[in-house]
Amino acid sequence: AVQMTQSPSSLSASVGDRVTITCRASQAIRDDLGWYQQKPGKAPEFLIYAASTLQTGGPSRFSGSGSGTDFTLTISSLQPEDFATYYCLQDYDYPWTFGQGTKVDIK
Amino acid sequence: QVQLQESGPGLVKPSETLSLTCTVSGGSVSSHYWSWVRQPPGKGLEWIGYIQYSGATNYNPSLKSRVTISVDASKNQVLLKLNSVTAADTAVYYCARVGRVRRIRSGDYYNYMDVWGKGTTVTVSS
Numbered sequence: 001a002v003q004m005t006q007s008p009s010s011l012s013a014s015v016g017d018r019v020t021i022t023c024r025a026s027q028a029i030r031d032d033l034g035w036y037q038q039k040p041g042k043a044p045e046f047l048i049y050a051a052s053t054l055q056t057g058g059p060s061r062f063s064g065s066g067s068g069t070d071f072t073l074t075i076s077s078l079q080p081e082d083f084a085t086y087y088c089l090q091d092y093d094y095p096w097t098f099g100q101g102t103k104v105d106i107k
Numbered sequence: 108q109v110q111l112q113e114s115g116p117g118l119v120k121p122s123e124t125l126s127l128t129c130t131v132s133g134g135s136v137s138s139h140y141w142s143w144v145r146q147p148p149g150k151g152l153e154w155i156g157y158i159q160y161s162g163a164t165n166y167n168p169s170l171k172s173r174v175t176i177s178v179d180a181s182k183n184q185v186l187l188k189l190n191s192v193t194a195a196d197t198a199v200y201y202c203a204r205v206g207r208v209r210r211i212r213s214g215d216y217y218n219y220m221d222v223w224g225k226g227t228t229v230t231v232s233s
Contacts, residue, residue, distance in 0.1 A: 043225055046220060046222075049219035050217045098152040
């Protein structure tokens with residue numbers, strides 16, 4: 001199975017900060033990668049697919065990039081509602097696999 | 108818009124079968140792929156598998172021998188069965204709709220889970 005490794009596992013940031021989360025695949029996965037946001041006690045929410053395509057109506061402060069094995073999710077200006085855990089998910093090969101998550105909390 | 112609601116027993120005994128239902132409203136279960144994902148307490152997300160509108164399935168090998176995903180089109184529901192459960196199967200179980208966008212060059216698809224249910228908690232304990 002393709003292993004997905006996110007870094008950092010957690011980070012503390014302030015409102016207005018630029019935040020970058022990295023996801024690395026154990027093998028090349030083209031751009032078959034999505035990002036999801038999960039708040040405590042809630043279901044995940046879909047943010048990005050194809051590594052960089054923002055879901056319809058998604059906030060433009062979220063952006064994704066990367067191809068092959070290295071991917072990033074960037075939040076250009078962190079908002080109070082963005083404090084959550086973020087997961088990457090590869091759909092290049094079966095089984096689909098998630099990263100372990102990156103928790104973004106308030107500094 | 109499409110909404111998903113998971114339901115089922117909150118408590119299952121070890122070695123028994125976990126059976127969950129995902130009821131789809133605002134859309135047809137026959138027009139998309141549907142996936143199940145679970146999350147053990149305090150841990151990350153694990154993809155369980157999906158079912159295509161043709162009825163074909165794809166399962167995580169870690170669960171493959173124990174899991175069955177099916178559709179009841181008459182009730183607009185997606186069903187999950189996991190047999191021979193242990194405490195390690197204790198988790199929040201989510202169903203999700205799989206969205207698909209075709210790649211221009213290769214003809215295969217990007218897949219993503221764009222609509223999620225709220226999840227249902229299942230505890231395996233005697």
